[in-house]
Amino acid sequence: MKEFFKIAWRFLKPYKHLLALNFVFNLLAALFAVFSIAMMIPMLEIILMQSSEVYALQAFSTDFDVLKNNLYYYITYFKQAYGPGYSLLFVGLFLVMATLFKTGATYxxxxxxxxxxxGVVRDLRELLYDKILQLPLGFFSAERKGDIISRSTGDVQEVENSIMSSLDMVLKNPVMIIVYLVTMMIFSVQLTLFVLVLLPLAGLIIGRIGRSLKKKSRKGQEKMGVILGVLEETLSGLRIIKAFNAEKRMNGRFKNDIEGYRDIMNRLMRRRELASPVSEFLGTIVVVLVVWFGGTLILSQESGLAPAAFLSYIGIFYLIINPSKAFSQAFFSIQKGLAAYERIDMILKADNGIKEIKDAKAATELRSKVEYRHVTFAYHDRPVLKNVSVEIKKGTTVALVGQSGSGKSTFVDLLPRLYDIQQGNILIDGTDVRELKIHDLRHLMGNVNQDAILFNDTIYNNIIFGVDEATPEQVEAAARVANAHDFIMESENGYDTVIGDRGGKLSGGQRQRISIARAVLKNPPILILDEATSALDTESELLVQQALENLMVNRTSIVIAHRLSTVRNADMICVFHEGEIVERGTHAELIEHDGVYNKLHSLQMRD
Structure with a gap:
């Protein structure tokens, strides 16, 4: 429970005013509940014909004995004036009023x-999503996407269902239990001490049942992460699954995972459902023992506890059973929710290696050049770039070519600090990128990737993505530069057409031209093109290549290309091989050099 209160207080701080009000209302509800039960004593005495007449009215005071004396005085008055029936109704009205106030305070x-x-669940979701946006790409390459989705959805839902739904019980039940115990002590100290011995024993037994819930719940949530991962892979790779007739294989894999999840949840839920019958059975035993002990005290006439008061005592004792039982159920729910929160907390506590220094410098433009100096980078222990040095002057186009896995994409990912280098420096106008504000640094760049990343939104909103302010005229102008305006106007709703998940309603060439229009509208001084035409047919490639040439005018461009024909006019071509630049120069110079580039060029020309 200590861990629960630590987590709860972390998120409840902004809601301290609600916490205070909740305490006050719960206290009032408990006091009115006790008052309504206490009103049963004079009713029972009237029904049982016990003599309790009071003929002297005392001066008003908050003292319990004075209040009791004056109440009994009025009951005696009504009893003598109107008979026992009306006096019973008189007491009943007090009971109704007390119950009204109790239910109102409870609500x-x-x-x-x-x-x-x-509020807490909303804050947790915002915190988690904000952290996901902040974490570097390296974090997600080491984690299963399905598991992260599971933590962001299922685990947050589990925290809401388990911990937050138990919050009311944790805030309310202790207040009620304390008020009821104090009232019971007023009725009979001996009997209440007897109860205080029995209740902790019952609590220990219930606690032993719930001890393994947390561990089993964590296993269930981890398994759900695997299931969501398989589902995400299935949706992403459905075309390949069908093409290779692999439905049976994927179905078998999914069935194994959901069968494992079923077994874990069966054990978890059976253990959890054991709490209610066990607590009810133990509660019955406690009630029987309390009635036996209380009856013994009354019969021995040692306690001074009247039969009517004893029956009211039993009523209050029954009031304490429900919050005690709910408290035990809350304990089970909290254990389950804590396992979910631990998985969420793994993301919240994940280290963001891409940090901005305290006095970071602003960067609004590229004035002279981008420079890589002796850059070395490795993913974990696997070296990707080795002592790479390149100078890219403003307004020039540098092309990166070479085999897959030679380090080209990593080279461009290091410039906007999607990763941080281990050795060397990357400088913009002589300033290391690690000394610049991250937002300013990335604002200098525009990206067009091989796989055009679009969102399930309108064409208009995809083009203005990342741009704070843009007019419809500017959006249309950007689309025209990207050779996209014509096909946009031919679509169902023009610029307001929703393009589906990942732009699935568009062709590859159309998606790429929307991506280029987005880069045109951003108008960045540095342009990064990562194999932007490699996955297109000839006609689409021609349209996209024209759009790219329009985009690259007067910009500093870094182009990754497999098709060497697209980089013939680059100011400098860098040939990568196993993380090193083995050749550099213009197209003509590299052909004349007759090295790696010429070999690659000859192979493509032969094809």
Whole structure:
């Protein structure tokens, strides 16, 4: 429970005012509940014909004995004036009023706890999503996407269902238990001490049952992460699955995972459902023992506890059983929710290696050049770039060619600090990129990738993505530069057409031209093109290549290309091989050099 309170307080701080109101309303509800039960004593005495007449009215005071004396005085008055029936109705009206105030306070307590609960869950979701956006790409390459989705959705839902739904019980039940125990002590110290011995024993037994819930719940949530991972892979690779007739294989894999999840959840839920019958059975045993002990005290006439008061005592004792039982159920839910929160907390506590220094410099433009000096980088222990040095002057186009896995994409990913280098420096106008504000650094660049990354939104919103302000005229101008305006106007709703998940309603060439229009609108001084035409047919490639040439005018461009014909006019071509630049120069110079580039060029020309 210590861990629960630590987590709860972390997120409840902004809602301290609601927490205070919740405490006040719960306290009032408990006091009115006790008052309503206490009103049963004079009713029972009237029904049982016990003599309890009071003929002297005392001066008003908050003292319990004075209040009791004056209440009994009025009951005596009504009893003598109107008979026992009306006096019973008189007492009953007090009971109705007390119950009204009790239920009203209970509702107000729930009203405030709902505000806290939903506020905390909203804050947790915002915190988690914000952290996901901040974490470097290296974090996600080491994690399964399905597991991250599971933590961001299922685990947050589990925290809401388990911990936050238990928040009301944790805030309310201790207040009620304390008020009821104090009232029971007023009725009979001996009997209440007897109860205080029995209840902890019952609590220990229930606690032993719930001890393994947390571990089993964590296994269930981890398994759900695997299931979501398989589902995400299936949706992403459905074309390949069907093409290779692999439905049976994927179905078998999915069935194994969901069968494992079923077994884990069966064990977890059976253990959890054991809590209610066990607590009810133990509660019955406690009630029987309390009635036996209390009856013994009354019969021995040693306690001074009247039969009517004893029956009210049993009523209050029954009031304490429900919050005690709910408290035990909350304990089970909290254990399950804590396992989910631990998985969420793994993301929240993940180290963001891409940090901005305290006095980072602003960067608004590229004035002279981009320079890589002796850059070395490795993913974990696998070296990708080895002592790479390149100078890219403003307004020039540098092409990166070479076999797959030679380090080209990593080279361009290091410039906007998607990763940080281990050795060397990357400089913009003589300033190391690690000394610049990250937002400013990335604002200098525009990306067009091989796989055009679009969002399930309108064409218009995809083009203005990442641009704070843009007019419809500017969006249309960007689309025209990207050779996209004509096909956009031919679509169902023009610029307001929703393009589906990942732009699935568009062809590859259309998606790429939307991506180029987005880069045109951003108008960055540095342009990064990562094999932007490699996956297109000849006609689409021609349109996209024209759009790219329009985009590259007067810009500093870094182009990754497999098709060497697309980089013939580059100011400098760098040939990568196993993380090193083995050749550099213009197309004509590299052909004349008759090295690696000429070999690659000859192979492509032969094809």
């Amino acid at each position: 107000l307590a729930s009203f405030t706890s709902i505000g806290m609960r939903n």
